[in-house]
Amino acid sequence: MSLRPHSTGLARLNGLLSASCRNPGVYRRSKTPIVARGARYVSTDTPLMREEVAEGLNVPVSDASQPNASHVSPETSHSKTSQALTGKSGQTEPQEHLNNPPENTQSLANEEIKHLHRRGLVTRPLSKTKIRSVLQAHNLSPSLSDRVSRWLNAEIENKGQDRFIDQKTLRLAVVLRGNSLYSRHLGFQQWKDGYSEIYKAKHYGREIQNKSSILALKEEGMALLAKVQTDCLGSFREEWQAMDQNAKAQAWQRLAFWLLQNDPKLLLEFLIVTTEGQVKPDFSMVADCLMYLDTFYYEDWLKDWRSGICTYQSVIESCLHPTRWPILSLPQKGARLYIRRAGHKAVSLALKIAQERSLFLRGETALCFVWRFTEFKDVDRALEALAMIPKLKDDEFSMDSQGVHRHCCKLLTLDTVEEETGERNFKILPQLLEMGITPDRDMLNVVLANAFKTNGELGSDILQFMQNHGHDLDSYSYLTLLKDAVARGDRGKVDSLIREVEAQEELRKNPWIASKIFHSHYIFTVKHMDADADPSGIFYSMLDMYNHIYDITPLKELSIIPPRYIPRSDGANAPPSPIPLYIMLATYFRCQNRLANVQRIYGRFRELVAQGHPSIAPMVETDHTYNEFLIAFRNSPRGLRSCVQLVEDMLHPAGPQLDQIDKTIVPVKPSVRTWTLLLGSFIFHRQIHASEKIREMMDKHNVQYSDVTWNIIINGYANAQNIPETAAAIKAMEQQGFSIDSYTMKSLRYLRDPERLWVAIDELDRKATETSLALGTPEPESTGSKQEERDQLIDSGLEKLGSKMKPQL
Structure with missing residues (x-):
């Protein structure tokens, strides 16, 4: 085993920004064609090859940096040998074509287009004869061939010229289009106009302005609606399955419009029934319905909706199944909704189908895959989805874009260390470097944190690397260094870091840094208090430091401030988070041991929590404060009753009073540590019979x-x-x-x-x-x-x- 762990990762990091590795490579806005899995791409910059990214990034992103962390533009990523585009024969495309790509595929001469068709570089249009044969083979009406031909060939011309799609996938595109309830553009335009009116009215909280654009229910539709309302999954399902395609097409949009406006909950069951069978409403229409519900009702009731065995997740996985995703013109928002709400296996299947069928994806959709697999802690598939980014040729989401870096920061938090050929190295970081991603400061901050968790020497090396390449330390960097120094008990290093922070006003006012410095002072002075130390002096030392950083009012309201204490601030300090308040409570209990004071403070704590105090109430979201009260109560036999009362308060918290303006506070239930402290309190005072009752309570609440x-x-x-x-x-x-x-x-x-x-x-x-x-x-x-x-x-x-x-x- 190597004496210098992670030497491979360090070598790659150092080589990444060396002089020999500063030429743009294939992953940095290269115009060299790239061989994709199941698809071939032509390097052009035409609007037909790349839709303008007009949608916002609808993916929650966890920024790795703390407040006040600025973005530093990364240097050019290391070069990588460009791959030549190969045809079916496996021969390399002529170099002059690679160096001078056409500006617009539509402007190519007919001979060159035919040449590209022969070489398999772009998708051939489909003949009506072939479309008719595919429809007949799948028991679909041959009369649809003319409409399907016009539709698909228009999509091939507009969105299929930039990638090669094999004949098997094109036949599948024919089947998907033939199975749609609507084969005319008129049906899609009617849906688009009506849905837009309903969505805007809901979004802006106003009445629908153009009611004529929304198809109204006819007499037959009213009869169907009655069955939907009485027994959607029963009698309506039987009625729907017996209807022919034209009748379904006449009724579906009208019913969907009515349910969107009047009964959104019933719309879910309606979608379950109408997306069964061979002929279904178009994917984009179903996606619009579900996006409407997800946008306006998810937090209210949708995420917990259930009908029999059906849940919202199962409806998403069924109605938007990736086997139904359009081949040439996939609605990106609908695909991202599926990725966000589906389960792990379903999202994995979606990625596999998207690659096998060469589906048209935008960069933000690929990043949605990355984010979701990161949530699932599926590192391999997250990297697989990330590797798709350069092949999509989306300039807004290059491998050096901020969006990609933010997702990489989140992914790097899952990095682990593996041993191979006698050397220990990170698993994720080397693969990101091989993709051509140049780590910026935010990414290196995550690498720094991982390095200190694994090996202190490696952490020092990463820190030196950051400084050598001009990355100034920010709040995240100092937080990592402070955590490492406190964990090692290196008080000298902590004092040195505090001096560096004090010299920078921006860092000094950072709440995360201030909280960590306050915590370090608690660790070194209170938690490991010397036997000869003066408890009163220690408490006042912590109180002075608290008063220098935070508003002292919550401590006064908790009645733990001695009457003779004179605050040294002007009252303009920031309100405290739960952490410094917890630290001051723990300090107070360690510096005095009178049970009456503990009971008085806990009574006041309960009152403030019930009132929804903005600083005190959030302390009930974790068990730390309750556990500290338990430790203080158990010092005296007279405190056992208070211990039981405390656990009862956690089991049955005051609910309605905990709603705050910006968020709802969810009180924590007793943890294993809380129950153990309660049990230990009775055992310590030799109350064996009572401890048996505590164990019965633990078994009743399924405590492991x-x-x-x-x-x-x-x-x-x-x-x-x-x-x-x-x-x-x-x-x-x-x-x-x-x-x-x-x-x-x-x-x-x-x-x-x-x-x-x-x-x-x-x-x-x-x-x-x-x-x-x-x-x-x-x-x-x-x-x-x-x-x-x-x-x-x-x-x-x-x-x-x-x-x-x-x-x-």
Whole structure:
């Protein structure tokens, strides 16, 4: 193994911006044709080859940088050997054609177009004879051939000349067009006009201005609507399946328009029924309906909608299935809606079909794939989708564009370390470099954070690389450095970083940096408080630092400010986040231990939370504050009742009062740590019967025990000299996959007769074996070795306890 871990990644980073690697390559706005999977592209810049990107990026993006992080333009990416475009014969296209691509495919001479057709570089138009034969082979009316021919050949001329689509895929395009309820442009224009009126009226909150553009229900349609309203998935489905194509085409748009305006929830069941079978409404129309619902109703009721076994996700996956996506003119917003709302397997299938069928995708749609696979933590498919970007020839989304870099930042947060040929290297970063992506400061910040998590030496190397290439450290960089220094307990490094931050006003006022500096002060002065330290002095030190950064009013309202304390700020400080408030509560409880004060502060905390206090109420979204109160309560037996009350408050929070203007606060339920602290409080005070009741409550709420929970239970039974229950707890802990550790053995020192525990465990093992044999269940092969190892550990530990320790009450 290499002594310098990640040397390959560092070498690629250093070589990326070297003088020999600054020529634009294939991934940096190259006009050299690129061989794509299942498609071939001609390098032109005509509007017919690339639709103008007029839609906004409808993909949630997590920016890797913290506030105040500015974007730095990356240098030119490393060059890569351009690939020549090959024809069916596998020969290379003449070099003069590659160096001088035509400005407009439509302006090519007829001879050159025929030459490109022969070489398989552009898509051939379809003849009516071929279209007719395809329709007949799929039991579709041959009379559609004229309409389908005009439609598809127009799409080939407008959007298919920039890529090669094989004949198998074109036949599929014929079938998809033939299976549509609407084969005339008039039907699509009617839908477009009517839908636009309904959408604008909803968006702007006004009445529909041009009602004549919306097709009204006729008498037959009213009868169908009645069946939709009474039994959509039953009687209406039977009626719809019995109708012919013309009747369906007459009724579908009218019903869809009425449901969009009057009953959006029922529209989902209507779409389920009408998208079944061979002949369906056009993909773009169904996508419009679902986008309308998703835009205006998703947060209100759509995301939780259910009808029988159908959910919103299942409706999306069924009605917008990628096998129905148009080949030549895919509606990009409809495809992105499917990608955003479908499940992992469905999105993976969509990517596979898009590649196999050479579907026309825009850069933002490909990035939507990247974002979704990043959410699924599917690194391989996210990289596969990212590799599609340069092949799409979308200038707005080149490999050096800000949108691509932002998605790469999110993807790099999933980076892991792998070992290959004796060297350890990142998995994702080298592949991004090979694609021609030049890391900017935001991406390098994520790499820096990953490096420090993996290896401190590598983190220092990445930091040096950033400085050598002119990347100034920003708030994200300093946050990473502060976290690493605090985690290593390097107080000198923390002080040095704080001095650097204080010298830069922008960083000094950054709330993330201020919070981390405040936390580091807590770690070094309060959490690991010296036995000889003055608790009062420490509290005032933390209070002064808090007062220098944050508004002190919430602390006054919590009544933890001593009356004699005089604030040193003018009151213009920023309101605190939950983190500094939690730190001050923890500091207060560690510096004084009077139960009456803790109970008084918790009572005030409950009041402010119920009132929806803007600073105090958000503290209930995590269990940290509650756990700190529990630790303070358990110091006295009189605090046990307050411990129970606290957990009850978490189980049954005050709901309506927690709605704030900008967001709704969701109180956290008790975590495993919270339950463990509650259980440990009763065991610590030898309330064994009460602790059994706590365990019953934990089982009722399906709490999964941790190793800490089991060790506390064993400690309680051992302290009470309850040998059978101690043995049973040890066996139960092992059955859940936890092994005996030093904390377990430390608890067993309270046993007066350690040998009895060995006998009890042996008896439990014997009974388990007899039960297994009686039921005919073979024991696992590995049980013997694991049992022997466990027995040796217990045996040796108990022998030491029996010979060296005195009985303890």
